[in-house]
Amino acid sequence: MLREDLQKTLKESMLNKDTTTVSAVRLIIAGMKEKDVEARGKGQAQASDAELLSMMQGMIKQRNDSIKMYVEGNRQDLADKELSEIKVIEKFLPKQMSDAEIETVLKSIISATGAASMRDMGKVMGELKAKYAGQLDMAKASSMIKSLLG
Secondary structure: OHHHHHHHHHHHHHHOOOHHHHHHHHHHHHHHHHHHHHHHHOOOOOOOHHHHHHHHHHHHHHHHHHHHHHHHOOOHHHHHHHHHHHHHHHOOOOOOOOHHHHHHHHHHHHHHHOOOOHHHHHHHHHHHHHHHOOOOOHHHHHHHHHHHHO
16 A cells, blocks of 8 residues: 555656655655565565555654754755655654553553563564554654663
């Protein structure tokens, strides 16, 4: 479904001469192809939607970091370009979970996996990535897991 949405959006934005959307979608598709190559190396036909959503979360994080640097360097024009790309990428991501929802999910995963200490953090993160990729900020979730297990 995600792959078809990307192709459809690319075609529509090309017809509408929306260069910002065309550029951002092409970057997503390039990342998707890269993930597909990695997946074939692991014996899979193509990357899963969860892997693609995680990749797009990473793209947003990179752009947020760039925005911060551009603002500090008084380059608002470049910061605005990055912000517009973030808006395009976010169209393809599922609704983001609130902090309360993340905490509820983490507590259920911790109890389901039997995690009791920081040693079990990998199990919890693995489960979280498998079920909720693209729906939350993994860095935020990681700090919440540390506080729940620590």
